[in-house]
C-alpha cells in the first residue's frame with residue numbers, strides 16, 4: 500500500500516510542490532522524486548531476488564514517483580563482469596524483474612530499467628579485453644579492444660534485446676546509461692573516442708553510436724513508454740572531464756539523442772546547484788531542457804543532511820523547489836540519502852526531520 504506522503508497543509512513546507520503528481524514524458528507519476536540508479540550487487544547470478552523487490556517497493560511505498568533501477572547489464576559478454584550485478588536477459592532474471600515491477604506497481608510507483616554496458620570499466624575476463632570506442636583507456640589500465648563496425652552492430656542488437664525483455668516484464672520506461680565514463684560516454688568523450696569513421700570526430704559524430712542505441716531501443720520498446728538517456732560531463736575516474744566544452748557542443752550531442760527518439764534526459768551532476776557553464780546559473784538538466792525542449796531529471800547531493808530541509812540557500816530544498824517552479828527541470832533524483840532512509844520522501848513531506856538520518860558512507864554497506 501502507498502503510505503501517506505503528502506504534507507499536512509498547515510506545515511506549508513517548501514518540499515510540498517515536489518510531492519504533487521506530475522506527468523513526465525507521458526508517464527503519470529505520484530511525485531517529482533526519482534530514485535537515482537545505484538548499483539548494489541545483490542542479485543547473485545544476475546538474478547534479482549525477492550529482497551531486491553522489497554528494497555525497491557519500500558521506496559515506492561514512501562513517495563518516490565519514479566524508480567530508476569541500478570545499472571542492468573545488457574545481454575553481451577563484454578557488458579560487465581560482476582556476478583551479483585543484475586542482468587536483463589539471463590535465465591531467471593526476467594522472472595526476478597517481473598516480481599520487482601509488480602511490487603513497485605502495487606505500491607503505486609513507476610519503474611525504469613537502466614540499461615548498462617561498462618565499456619573500459621569492465622575488467623578483462625578470460626583474457627577477453629574490454630570493448631571501447633578506440634582502445635584508449637585511462638593511463639595504467641590494461642589494453643582494450645577498439646570496436647569494429649560489426650561489434651557496434653552486435654551491441655545494438657544486445658541493447659534492443661534488453662529493451663524487449665524490459666517491455667515484456669512491464670517496466671514503465673527504460674534509461675540508457677550514457678554517463679560516468681562507461682561505454683556510451685566513452686563515445687561522447689573526445690579523450691576516449693579517437694575514431695576517424697562516422698562514429699568519431701565532431702560532437703555530433705561522437706554521439707552517433709549512442710544515438711543508434713537510442714534508435715534501436717526506441718524501436719523495440721513500446722512507443723507509449725519513455726526512453727530516458729542519462730548523461731554526464733564527469734567520469735567516475737575523472738571529475739574534471741567534459742563531453743561538451745560549451746552549450747553549442749552540448750546542443751549537438753543532445754540534439755542527436757533527441758532526434759534518435761529520446762523522450763527525456765537525466766543530467767547527472769555531483770551538486771544540483773552548480774552551474775553547468777560560465778555565464779548562466781542553469782545546471783546541466785536546465786541546459787538539457789533549454790537546448791532540446793525535452794523533460795529532464797536533475798540529481799546531485801539532494802537532501803544529504805537535514806540542513807537541506809532547514810536552510811534556505813541555493814543548496815536547500817527552497818532553492819531546488821524554486822528551480823522546479825521556474826521550469827528549469829522537471830524531476831529530482833535522490834541517490835545516497837535513500838540508502839539509509841527508504842522513507843525520506845514521506846518524512847520530509849510530513850516535516851519529520853527527527854525520523855531522518857543524515858547520509859553516512861556506511862549506508863552503502865547496508866541493504867534495506
Ligand SMILES: Cc1cc2nc3c(=O)[nH]c(=O)nc-3n(C[C@H](O)[C@H](O)[C@H](O)COP(=O)(O)O)c2cc1C
Nearest residue numbers: 535536537538569570767798799800801833834835
Ligand atoms: C552506491 C552507488 C551506486 C551507483 N550506481 C549507479 C549506477 O548503477 N548507474 C548510474 O547511472 N549511477 C550510479 N550512481 C550514481 C547515482 O545515480 C547518483 O547520480 C549519485 O549518487 C549522485 O546523487 P546523490 O548525491 O543523491 O547520491 C551510483 C551511486 C552510488 C552512491
